[in-house]
Amino acid sequence: MNSREAIFASIRRSLAVHGDEAPRRFEVETRLKEAPPGVVPKRGQGDLPARLATFKAEAERAQASLAEIADWAGAPAEIARFLRENNCPATLRMGADPRLAAMPWSETTLEVLHGPSDGRDVNAVSAAFAAIAETGTLALVSGADNPTTLNFLPDNHIVVLTRDAILGDYESVFAKLRGAYGKGGAPRTLNFITGPSRSADIEQTLLLGAHGPRRLHIVIVG
Amino acid sequence: MNEVATSAHFKENAHEALTDARLQGALGFSRNFVGRRAAAVARLPEFDALRDSARAIKDHTLAHLDLYLEAYERKVRESGGEVHYAQDAEEARQIVIDLCKSMGAKSVTKGKSMISEEIGLNHALEAAGIEAVETDLGEYIIQLRGETPSHIIAPAIHLTAKDVEQEFRRAHRDLPPDRSLAEPEQLLSEARQVLRAKFLAADVGITGANFLIAETGTSIIVTNEGNGDLTQILPQAHIVIASIEKVVPTLEDAAQLLRVLARSATGQDASVYTTLSTGPRRPHDPDGPRAYHVVLLDNGRSAMLGGEFEDMLRCIRCGACMNHCPVYQAVGGHAYGWVYPGPMGAVLTPSLIGVAEGGQLPNASTFCGRCEEVCPVRIPLPNMMRHWREREFERRLSPAPLRYGLGFWAFFASRPALYRLSADLAARAMHLAGRGKGRFSWLPFAGGWTRYRDLAAPEGATFQSQWRARSGAVR
Numbered sequence: 001m002n003s004r005e006a007i008f009a010s011i012r013r014s015l016a017v018h019g020d021e022a023p024r025r026f027e028v029e030t031r032l033k034e035a036p037p038g039v040v041p042k043r044g045q046g047d048l049p050a051r052l053a054t055f056k057a058e059a060e061r062a063q064a065s066l067a068e069i070a071d072w073a074g075a076p077a078e079i080a081r082f083l084r085e086n087n088c089p090a091t092l093r094m095g096a097d098p099r100l101a102a103m104p105w106s107e108t109t110l111e112v113l114h115g116p117s118d119g120r121d122v123n124a125v126s127a128a129f130a131a132i133a134e135t136g137t138l139a140l141v142s143g144a145d146n147p148t149t150l151n152f153l154p155d156n157h158i159v160v161l162t163r164d165a166i167l168g169d170y171e172s173v174f175a176k177l178r179g180a181y182g183k184g185g186a187p188r189t190l191n192f193i194t195g196p197s198r199s200a201d202i203e204q205t206l207l208l209g210a211h212g213p214r215r216l217h218i219v220i221v222g
Numbered sequence: 223m224n225e226v227a228t229s230a231h232f233k234e235n236a237h238e239a240l241t242d243a244r245l246q247g248a249l250g251f252s253r254n255f256v257g258r259r260a261a262a263v264a265r266l267p268e269f270d271a272l273r274d275s276a277r278a279i280k281d282h283t284l285a286h287l288d289l290y291l292e293a294y295e296r297k298v299r300e301s302g303g304e305v306h307y308a309q310d311a312e313e314a315r316q317i318v319i320d321l322c323k324s325m326g327a328k329s330v331t332k333g334k335s336m337i338s339e340e341i342g343l344n345h346a347l348e349a350a351g352i353e354a355v356e357t358d359l360g361e362y363i364i365q366l367r368g369e370t371p372s373h374i375i376a377p378a379i380h381l382t383a384k385d386v387e388q389e390f391r392r393a394h395r396d397l398p399p400d401r402s403l404a405e406p407e408q409l410l411s412e413a414r415q416v417l418r419a420k421f422l423a424a425d426v427g428i429t430g431a432n433f434l435i436a437e438t439g440t441s442i443i444v445t446n447e448g449n450g451d452l453t454q455i456l457p458q459a460h461i462v463i464a465s466i467e468k469v470v471p472t473l474e475d476a477a478q479l480l481r482v483l484a485r486s487a488t489g490q491d492a493s494v495y496t497t498l499s500t501g502p503r504r505p506h507d508p509d510g511p512r513a514y515h516v517v518l519l520d521n522g523r524s525a526m527l528g529g530e531f532e533d534m535l536r537c538i539r540c541g542a543c544m545n546h547c548p549v550y551q552a553v554g555g556h557a558y559g560w561v562y563p564g565p566m567g568a569v570l571t572p573s574l575i576g577v578a579e580g581g582q583l584p585n586a587s588t589f590c591g592r593c594e595e596v597c598p599v600r601i602p603l604p605n606m607m608r609h610w611r612e613r614e615f616e617r618r619l620s621p622a623p624l625r626y627g628l629g630f631w632a633f634f635a636s637r638p639a640l641y642r643l644s645a646d647l648a649a650r651a652m653h654l655a656g657r658g659k660g661r662f663s664w665l666p667f668a669g670g671w672t673r674y675r676d677l678a679a680p681e682g683a684t685f686q687s688q689w690r691a692r693s694g695a696v697r
Contacts, residue, residue, distance in 0.1 A: 004307040007466065007520045011288045014527035019288050028289040028471070031282075032437050035472040038275045041268045041481070058491070095508070116509040119422050135492040142503075142510055149509045152451045170477040177473075184297065186438045188503050188510045189455065192496035197448040200488070201360035201376060202406045203383050204251040210359060211414060211421075212448025212495070 037171045044134030044168035051133040052220070055166045058136025062195030063208060064216040072221055073104055075160050080108040082217050083123060088156055093121040097145040100127055100160065116147035117154060124150035128161040129180075130173045131218075135194055138218065139173050141180075142189035151191050157213040159193075163222035225311075225342040225370065227575050229559035232582040239553040248382050249554050252373065255545035258489025259596065269485065276482050277599045279475045280536035283467075284527060290436040290469045291518070297439025301501030303514035311341035314519045318343060318428065318461060319350045321515055325459055327352060327425035331417075333443060333450030334358035335430025336374055336539060337463045337519055339561045340574070343428070354428075355420045357449035359413055366393045372555030374562065375487050375541040380554050383409065417449070427453035427511065431464035432538070433479060434516070437472040440500045441516065444483065444493045451497055460499065460511035465519045467535040473498075479538055482598035486540040522574045530609050534569050536599040543593035543603060549586050558583055565593035565603040572610050581619050584610035627667075646684050653682040 001009070012019050044054055056066055067078050083090060093113045094100050105112050117124060126146040130139040138159050142148040151157060167173055170192075181187060197212030208214055228235060239245055263269045283290055295305045306321075308314035314337075322330060330352055332338060344365065347354040356365040360377035364370070366389045371377030378386070387403040390412055403409055429450050431441040441462045443450040454460040470476050484490045503510030526532055544550040544564025555563035560580065562570050568587060571580035584607035593603040614620050615628070634641045656662055656679025663676050671677070683691075 002307075003309045003313060006309055007307050007518075007524055008288055008291070010520065010524035011291075011466075011527060014524055014529070015285065015288070016528060017288070024286055024289060028286050028293065031471045032293060035437065035474045037474050038279070038478040039268050039271045041266060041272075043266070061491075062494070119418065137492055137496075142507055144506050144508050147507075147509045148451070148455050152448050152455065170480070171474055174473045174477070184438055186301070186440055186498065186500040188500060188507055190498040190500075191451070192492070192498075193494065194490075194492040194496075195494050197446070197494060199359045199410060199447045201358070201363070201378055202381075202386055202409055203248075204254050204376070204379070205406045207407055207410050209414070210410060210447035210449070211357065211417065211452055 035174075040169050040171055041134055044132060046133075046168070048164060048166070051166045051168055052163060054133040055131055055136055058133065059195070059218055060136070062136050063198075064136065064195050064218050066218050066220065068220045070222070072099055072102065072160075075219055075221065076103050076105050076108045076110065078219055079125060079158055080110055082158065083110070083156070086156070086215065089122050091121070091123060092158075093117055093124045093150060093154065095126070095144060095146045095150065097127045100125060117149040119153050121150075121154045123156045123158065124154040125158040125160060126150050128159050128165060129190075130176055131161050131166045132168070132170060132173060132192070133166055134169045137192050137194040140191045140193065141187040143187060148189045148191065151193065152212045155209070155213060156215045156217065157196075158217045158219060160219045160221060163220055166220075225339060225561055227560040227571070227579050229571055229575070229580045229583055230578075232557060232559060232586055235557035235559055236553040236586070239557045244382070244385075245380055245554055248380050248385075249551060252376070252379050252545060252551060255489065255541070259486060259542060259545070260489075262485040262489040262491060265491070266481075266485065269482070272478060272481050273598050273600060275478045276538075277536060279470060279478055280538075280599055283470055283475075284532065284535055287466065287469070287527065290471060291466060293436040294434055294439060294469050297436065298501065298514075298516055299439075301439050301514075303439065303501040303516060306515060306517045308517055308519045308521075310521050311519075314341045314463065314517055314521075315343055315346040317517050318463065319346060319352070321459070321461060322347070322352050322426050323350070325426060325513070327459075329353040329355070329420070329424050330426045330428055331420055331424040331453045331457065332356050332361070333427070333429035333445065333453040334361050334377070335428070335463055336371075336561065337430055337465055338428065339370060340521065341463075341519065343463070355417070355424070357417050357421065357453055358445070359410065359447060359449075362413060362417065363389060366390075370556070370561060372563065373541060373544060374539050374566075380556065421452040421456050424453075424457045426459045426461060427455075427457040428461045428463060429454050431462050431468050432483065433476045434464055434469040435471075435473060435476055435498075436469055438500055440473075440498045442476055442480075442496065442498050444480070444496050446488070446490075446494045448495055451495055454497075454499060455510050457511060459513040459515065460502070462499075462514075462516045463519065464516065465521065465523055467523055483538050483540050486542040486596065486598040526573055531569065531573050531606060533601050534566070534573065534606060536601055537566055537570070538599060539566075540598055542596045542598065546592040546596050548588055548590060548592075553586075558586070565607070566601070569601075569603055569606045569610065577610065577613055577617065578619060581610065581614040584608075584614070642684070642686060646687060649680040649684050650682055652680045655679070
């Protein structure tokens, strides 16, 4: 008997089952198929203005900074402002996301680089897949459009987000994910990000900028 | 062989901890957790309903664990990953080492993992000639010191900033010796700089998993630092080590558990990074690992199913029980002598390494019940500690004076008339003997008790006889 078989045999011995019981299999298949939502907190619910207000309040609690702009074309100027005000170099790395690519970067003096980060970038911008009002959380998916290394290696991470991508809760993001990747499918990496990186491992003192970004700036479009 | 345990010496360990002034100073930091959790709970009216939901999800999954593991395994394979099974610590270590060797790995970065601690993975990797670097700040610090974690989510909570500074000066020899490390910010920034180079150079990244999702074949890690993410996206391969009870059915189920996890652990509404990883990088992905392996460890857990310690398998490793435990707060985590401290460790340790080795730990409780009160998945920890005490007693593992003492007491306690008579006699005798000072600073067979405080001398009559006299008078 190999280890896999031994572990399954031990589980079934302890549970007093043989594994082929139809009702058990049916129950498991149903749960996997239906994915019942459980208890969803009211905090993130409401219409878009309510979700926007909750999202902003929760993201600020988590020490992210925020800006609201009218359209995607305004993003480069806002990002340039943010970098200038924080004394950051005027460079920016991004993936192949068509929404980011279509922005008028030439209207700024920013030097724009493309592709994943090798650790030498100070600033990066990503476009979010969705956001969650309940906890002020961003949802980012991996891929050529928004490489995952951009979420973690640079000192300053800027995330652009359309207003109507602010959903109430995690469950709504999962529904959107199933729409994009199919039921049971997933991107290689889905990052839920709530504020900039931090650690409290030294004397329980909360310090920002542990291994990931020291600053998280969220630009809401629309 | 698991990580070596000194749990059998809990009493000696605890005594040492109580007289260690430096440790007692550092332990003060752990008290912050209590207020933070309470504040996070107060902000979420649905918190208790979520605890019930979390408990039900875990119970349901455990009752169908074989089927959910099959479903999980199928989805991992579909997404291009591989699943390996390990019955014990030795097998898990061997699988990880073989995987690393097959990829020609010379250096490994590691996200925080209690399973890695449980199986003593770092020593094994080093012995196999592979450099293993812990990247969670707390884990990195204790790795430099050659220690085990003293807390499951704050591994270096037993240390002060001064201790960390000393350690960094000893370990980071190539940095200027006159640099300032007086502020915690400077310590953090130095660790960031040193570890950044390790992240970029590593051949393999090893993380644990807070949850595994059967629906999608996904592993979830939760961190605040981002170290677990750099560990898994930069090297050519990502190895996940997790125990079999980490599986949950669906993404929705994971969201229920995540909502109680961060609040119970650090008092955050959500941890900074909750990362869902499924398989290796996709064909057009510009980054991420090219290989994805999951090592599923049993190490005694399958035998706990269906028995009186099954509830312990609901544990999601938040640390709330130890944060609220008066014993943990007094002695810290190392006194427990193995990997898991506090109330959850007192229940889990005897299950995993045997009651002969770990049987002392369930005695390290005042049964105040706060651990059960705050447990996000409502594990009846005091009850289970009581089960272990009974087993220890039945198996004659407790010390002889305690067993005979209990037998002696039980003889009287199960004979009410005899008990009343002897209690009455003893109270009168002690009243006479203690008349002078009104208290005893020493008593035979009670030296352990009177070493720290005096016993007030009885007033002469027992409570029962006084009560009888009083109710007679009222009538």
